[in-house]
Amino acid sequence: MEVPLVKPDLPRLSDIAEPLAEVLTNGKVSNFGKYMNKLEVEIGAFLDVPAVAVSSGTTALILALRALGLQPGHRVVVPSLTFLATAQAVLLAGGIPVFAEVGEDLTMSPDDLRYLLQKHSDIDVVLPVHIYGQPCQVDVIADIVRQAGTGRARRISVLYDAAHAFGAKHNETRLGHFGDAEVFSLSFSKVLNSVEGGLVSSSNPDLLARIEKLRNYGIERNYEAHEIGLNGKLSEFHAIVGLHNLRQFSRKQTIRLRRADWYLEKIASLKDFSIPSMRPNSKHAYKDMVVLVRGNLADKRDTVMDYLKSRGIETRAYFFPPLHEQVAFQRYADRALPYTSEIARRVICLPFYTSITRKEINYVVGGLIEAEERFA
Numbered sequence: 001m002e003v004p005l006v007k008p009d010l011p012r013l014s015d016i017a018e019p020l021a022e023v024l025t026n027g028k029v030s031n032f033g034k035y036m037n038k039l040e041v042e043i044g045a046f047l048d049v050p051a052v053a054v055s056s057g058t059t060a061l062i063l064a065l066r067a068l069g070l071q072p073g074h075r076v077v078v079p080s081l082t083f084l085a086t087a088q089a090v091l092l093a094g095g096i097p098v099f100a101e102v103g104e105d106l107t108m109s110p111d112d113l114r115y116l117l118q119k120h121s122d123i124d125v126v127l128p129v130h131i132y133g134q135p136c137q138v139d140v141i142a143d144i145v146r147q148a149g150t151g152r153a154r155r156i157s158v159l160y161d162a163a164h165a166f167g168a169k170h171n172e173t174r175l176g177h178f179g180d181a182e183v184f185s186l187s188f189s190k191v192l193n194s195v196e197g198g199l200v201s202s203s204n205p206d207l208l209a210r211i212e213k214l215r216n217y218g219i220e221r222n223y224e225a226h227e228i229g230l231n232g233k234l235s236e237f238h239a240i241v242g243l244h245n246l247r248q249f250s251r252k253q254t255i256r257l258r259r260a261d262w263y264l265e266k267i268a269s270l271k272d273f274s275i276p277s278m279r280p281n282s283k284h285a286y287k288d289m290v291v292l293v294r295g296n297l298a299d300k301r302d303t304v305m306d307y308l309k310s311r312g313i314e315t316r317a318y319f320f321p322p323l324h325e326q327v328a329f330q331r332y333a334d335r336a337l338p339y340t341s342e343i344a345r346r347v348i349c350l351p352f353y354t355s356i357t358r359k360e361i362n363y364v365v366g367g368l369i370e371a372e373e374r375f376a
């Protein structure tokens, strides 16, 4: 059996034939068209907070950082355990990443954040990541940032990288509401996808208005820019796919969460694999199904992955190497992050997608059991 890491949720051609034919016929294929506008309106209604659509999650991060007023050369706290786009966006927006440890739930460690805010006086933005779909400790982070900001000349903003976490909740509130803004990716591997795309959600209309300008080359009116933006437009083709998927989202999410439960139940009975800790007051989006090798397999992650590959099971070591160990980012890393380094060497993302079957899950977990028998 072959089990891929991801199978994107995509419409059938017949599902979107009508709007596709419409835009192909009338030529209105981009430049903030009808479907992009509909997508923004319906996402805003779903999240219960306004959102602006852009061409990717990376673009959304860059533009949100710029719109929040990140000063060139000022610092942005990011976890080291994340996809490299988080820190790349900081650099592309003119900031300097400061790498933070993660806690047991694999989101940014509040204690380390408190330490970093005491250490650096030029932190403009805190950028935690709802990693794999697990919401960060948003209340604790808000308190820490508020306390650290007292008496500072510049306000510290909080921007969440929610690339993995569309549909997740903290208490009963959907992500999208927290911090000054939240950024989602709509790329094909995400729980809601428009093939490629991104969103910024915020209850601050001025911030969103600035992002709307920045995504259109910074144009103020006619062809005159007052500041430097970029092409961050979401095409109508992408919006049509995104809109279709959004309308299926609640149904698909129920299926996905049920399948996550099947998986988690089976993994819980394994000796040498554990699941990162989860907080009871949050609802995970389960973009990824993550296990940590432990016990006798703790230093045999790559052997386990090679074995699973030989059985047709595709996995990834997300996120290894952690950013502070990567060539592109090492120069911004001025200290060891032992917990992050350890976790990044023990993590495996297993195949997971909305349409995964019980048979496929059983086959993957069977592969993990065989790995325990062979290598532990």
Ligand SMILES: Cc1ncc(COP(=O)(O)O)c(C=O)c1O
Binding pocket: 056, 057, 058, 059, 082, 083, 085, 086, 129, 161, 163, 164, 185, 186, 187, 197, 198
């Ligand atoms: C945590 C995180 N942030 C940002 C991004 C960037 O999103 P995009 O690929 O849409 O640019 C990704 C992409 O996978 C991601 O995993």
